[in-house]
Amino acid sequence: MSRKPFVRPVSKTGWWLKHPRYMRYMSREVTCVFIGAFALLMLCTLERLSKGPEAYASFIAAIQGPLSVFGMLLVLIFALHNATSWFNVTPKALPVQIGEEFLAGKYIIGAHYAVWIVASLVVLFFAGVI
Amino acid sequence: MTQLKQRLVQLEVLRYDPEKDTEPHFQKYEVMCAEEWVVLDALNAVKENIDPTLAYRWSCHMAVCGSCGMMVNGEPKLSCHAFLRDYVGMVIRVEPLANFPIERDLVTVADDFIDKLKRVKPYLIPKEKKTIEQGEYKQTPAQLMKYRQFSMCINCMLCYAACPEYALQPKFIGPAAITLAHRYNQDSRDGGRDERQEVIATNEGVWECSFVGACSEVCPKAVDPAGALQQVKVASTIDWFKEHLLPGGSK
Amino acid sequence: MAKSNKPIFWSLFAAGGTMAAFLAPVLALLFLMVAMGHAPAVFSYANLHAFAANWLGKIIILGVITLFLWHAAHRLRVTLHDFGLRQDAIVAVVVYLAAAAGTALSVVYLLRI
Numbered sequence A: 001m002s003r004k005p006f007v008r009p010v011s012k013t014g015w016w017l018k019h020p021r022y023m024r025y026m027s028r029e030v031t032c033v034f035i036g037a038f039a040l041l042m043l044c045t046l047e048r049l050s051k052g053p054e055a056y057a058s059f060i061a062a063i064q065g066p067l068s069v070f071g072m073l074l075v076l077i078f079a080l081h082n083a084t085s086w087f088n089v090t091p092k093a094l095p096v097q098i099g100e101e102f103l104a105g106k107y108i109i110g111a112h113y114a115v116w117i118v119a120s121l122v123v124l125f126f127a128g129v130i
Numbered sequence B: 001m002t003q004l005k006q007r008l009v010q011l012e013v014l015r016y017d018p019e020k021d022t023e024p025h026f027q028k029y030e031v032m033c034a035e036e037w038v039v040l041d042a043l044n045a046v047k048e049n050i051d052p053t054l055a056y057r058w059s060c061h062m063a064v065c066g067s068c069g070m071m072v073n074g075e076p077k078l079s080c081h082a083f084l085r086d087y088v089g090m091v092i093r094v095e096p097l098a099n100f101p102i103e104r105d106l107v108t109v110a111d112d113f114i115d116k117l118k119r120v121k122p123y124l125i126p127k128e129k130k131t132i133e134q135g136e137y138k139q140t141p142a143q144l145m146k147y148r149q150f151s152m153c154i155n156c157m158l159c160y161a162a163c164p165e166y167a168l169q170p171k172f173i174g175p176a177a178i179t180l181a182h183r184y185n186q187d188s189r190d191g192g193r194d195e196r197q198e199v200i201a202t203n204e205g206v207w208e209c210s211f212v213g214a215c216s217e218v219c220p221k222a223v224d225p226a227g228a229l230q231q232v233k234v235a236s237t238i239d240w241f242k243e244h245l246l247p248g249g250s251k
Numbered sequence C: 001m002a003k004s005n006k007p008i009f010w011s012l013f014a015a016g017g018t019m020a021a022f023l024a025p026v027l028a029l030l031f032l033m034v035a036m037g038h039a040p041a042v043f044s045y046a047n048l049h050a051f052a053a054n055w056l057g058k059i060i061i062l063g064v065i066t067l068f069l070w071h072a073a074h075r076l077r078v079t080l081h082d083f084g085l086r087q088d089a090i091v092a093v094v095v096y097l098a099a100a101a102g103t104a105l106s107v108v109y110l111l112r113i
Helices: A020-029 A031-050 A053-062 A066-093 A105-127 B039-049 B111-119 B141-145 B148-152 B158-162 B164-168 B175-185 B193-200 B214-218 B225-245 C006-035 C045-053 C055-082 C088-112
Strands: B006-015 B025-034 B069-072 B075-078 B092-096 B102-104
Touching: A020 A031, A020 A066, A020 B214, A020 C055, A031 A053, A031 A066, A031 C006, A031 C045, A031 C055, A031 C088, A053 C045, A066 A105, A066 B225, A066 C006, A105 C006, B006 B039, B025 B039, B039 B092, B069 B158, B075 B158, B075 B214, B111 B175, B148 B175, B158 B175, B158 B214, B164 C055, B175 B193, B175 B225, B193 B225, B214 B225, B225 C006, C006 C055, C045 C055, C055 C088
Parallel strands: B006 B092
Antiparallel strands: B006 B025, B069 B075, B069 B092
């Protein structure tokens, strides 16, 4: 009997559309675009700050408005998606063994959420929001 | 004795005869099944009563041998572990396990996985070899727990079928093989970590993984290969810093 | 096959991802408030300048911007690969150079303040 194995082709660009699990993965991965863009925004803010009060003031004025609100909302949504997906997988990458048992993931995840809330409140305090 | 409830099940099975076909094609079967059956039982009923030419692998029928992996409605599953009651009211599409070449019908060519399994040296390379007279290798329960979960792998290759990085890069050593390397690296009796790192700390090894996590979602034995691979990344990263930053490149 | 040099980029990705997980949402909220015309007190020139002039403030600003950039760079490299752009070596050089440029610029701007 002769062999002729058949290799099924896989789409290099569209594979992730084939299953919700892959789409969820891609949604997590594309958060990097918004994190990166946000970093560049902060870099621009820094540059304008270094140029003096007039340059800084016109920059702050320029980043106001509906388009900016929409953009920052997107950044916020994707930043939250990154945060939740990050916290949820941490116990898998860094398991904590205590004696014969492993610390249940929910404690590690819960601790991350607690730190996240505290850190956010601290930042809001120093920013003068609360 | 009560009559077992039966229903007519529609199957759509991918067929491929290397001697006759240029490419695979679907064939429909209609077979009477008991309601508590699994997909494997339906295939056996087809083979026994309708089409003896249908080729597929199976053995234990209880999800421990890892032989009967196939795609059931697009999802990698052990056919002995896919219950017909979960597919009521729909045609059940059965295809060979994804990301492997089709040998014939539902039988795949598993050679790539076997080769990779061999490459990672999935056996104990003792730290200190002992003769029988010197006694057993001793291990505490806590030491056992460090690797026990990863030792549950039945080599069913569902994780390879689920992994998109393996689909895109066939050179990727893959979830199960790297998990098994990790299982031995974590074993207190083992001293072969350096040898295995040469294989898995490479671009084709763990660094092809992007933590999609599909492997762990489909694993029938809850091995959590995704977790194992992230742990390998952490350990390999620590190695990298030690080798590159410490004087003399300590291990 | 030789051992990979991805660990260095992966550790920057992991550090940046952790930083972004904890801080990006609240920082995004602050900038959202600016966009809405209700800039928080820290965004006044005097306050932000004082923060950036302070050595601890410089370290924090540098840490946040650069780790976000290196996190995004590595993840973008992998994501472009997943989207079918397979020339990994070229993509890697481009994204890491961009992150390095951003890092260098952050240092330059911070030293001016």
